[in-house]
Amino acid sequence: MHRLLALLLTSAFLFGPMPAQAAIAPGAAGVLSIVPGLGQAAEGNGLEGLAWFASSAGLYFSGNSYARNIGWEIWQYNMYDAYRDAGAKDTSKENVLQNGIAPLNPVNLLDPISVGIVGFGFYSKGGKNTARQGPVNKLGGAFLFAMVGLGEEGLFRGFLFPAFSHVTGSYTVGAITSSAAFAAFHLGNKDGYYRSAGGLGTIFAAGLLFCLQTYMQKFDLRHSIFAHAWFDFTVEYLHIGSNEQRTAENGIPTLRYNYEF
Numbered sequence: 001m002h003r004l005l006a007l008l009l010t011s012a013f014l015f016g017p018m019p020a021q022a023a024i025a026p027g028a029a030g031v032l033s034i035v036p037g038l039g040q041a042a043e044g045n046g047l048e049g050l051a052w053f054a055s056s057a058g059l060y061f062s063g064n065s066y067a068r069n070i071g072w073e074i075w076q077y078n079m080y081d082a083y084r085d086a087g088a089k090d091t092s093k094e095n096v097l098q099n100g101i102a103p104l105n106p107v108n109l110l111d112p113i114s115v116g117i118v119g120f121g122f123y124s125k126g127g128k129n130t131a132r133q134g135p136v137n138k139l140g141g142a143f144l145f146a147m148v149g150l151g152e153e154g155l156f157r158g159f160l161f162p163a164f165s166h167v168t169g170s171y172t173v174g175a176i177t178s179s180a181a182f183a184a185f186h187l188g189n190k191d192g193y194y195r196s197a198g199g200l201g202t203i204f205a206a207g208l209l210f211c212l213q214t215y216m217q218k219f220d221l222r223h224s225i226f227a228h229a230w231f232d233f234t235v236e237y238l239h240i241g242s243n244e245q246r247t248a249e250n251g252i253p254t255l256r257y258n259y260e261f
Contacts, residue, residue, distance in 0.1 A: 023042070025086065026086035026087055026163075027163050028042075029042060029043055029082040029083055030080070030082050030083035030086075030088075031079075033078050033081075033082040035053075036052045036055075036057060036074070036078045037050060037051070037052035037054075037078065038053075038082075039078075039081075039082025039085075040081065040085065043085055052081070056072075056074040056075040056078060057075075059071030059074065060072060070144070070147050073147040073148055073150060073152070074147075074151065075151070077096060077099075077150055077154035077155065079155055079159050080155060080158035080159040088162065088163070090219045091158065091162065091219055092221060094221070098222070099150055099222060100146070100147075102149075102150075102221070102222035102223075102225040102226050102229075103142075103145075103146040103149060103229040105222070105226070108223045108226035108227075109226065109230075111213065111216075111223045111227075113212065113213040113224075113227065114223050114224075114226060116209075117206075117227040117230075118230045120231070121233075121235050122234050122238065134233075134236045141233060145233045145236065148228065148261075149224075149226065149227075149228035149230075149232070150225055152228060153210065153214075153221050153224045156178050156179075156182045156185075156207060156210070157178070158214075158219070158221050160181055161175060161211050161214060162219065175208055175212070178207065179204050179205075179206075179208045179211060182206075182207035183200045183204040186200070210224045210228065213227070
């Protein structure tokens with residue numbers, strides 16, 4: 001089932017062309033894609049819209065925790081994809097496949113903010129002896145956090161940051177608003193850290209930093225995807241203690257982790 005969804009998604013990106021002129025406003029396309037694929041369908045890309053829906057919904061409702069997390073990230077990124085394909089300003093030409101492999105390219109570390117974020121992940125003690133969300137298998141964890149970087153950066157820095165900036169006429173206000181949404185988004189996490197003032201403040205500050213990086217990179221998301229993915233991975237796997245909680249469902253612990261974005 002998962003292989004079929006992957007094939008459908010890939011075929012849509014390879015054979016589903018971007019419309020020369022979308023028949024829908026970019027912001028509306030992004031909002032419509034709260035139902036995955038609806039924004040792409042409204043733009044005239046029915047096959048691509050079907051692929052987004054089948055991939056995100058199919059994985060999310062598969063009954064497997066790992067697949068559900070991947071489906072959740074695909075859902076987030078699909079809103080950015082619809083926004084970009086509708087001709088939005090302040091977006092990059094890179095598609096989901098190019099952004100998806102960004103965490104594999106070490107060149108994306110060659111950015112002062114990437115160095116700072118990933119370096120902080122290496123030296124942070126934040127994740128030690130806490131319950132983890134990622135799988136025990138580190139390779140599976142690397143893919144999971146690559147998808148987290150893709151999904152969250154697509155939604156918050158690819159879509160909401162420029163969209164709020166254009167609505168308000170200010171990149172500063174756009175960064176503050178999208179970063180507040182980024183922090184609020186993490187309230188759904190079961191761990192109390194994400195409901196504390198310190199936790200929300202840290203995530204809000206991280207959102208501002210990622211917005212700055214995105215702006216400096218002219219809205220090319222590859223550097224922020226790389227930094228986001230590797231920060232989470234290093235905190236998860238380099239600083240986890242030997243007495244960590246490993247209660248797992250299909251290889252994914254049910255308890256949430258601390259200090260990650």
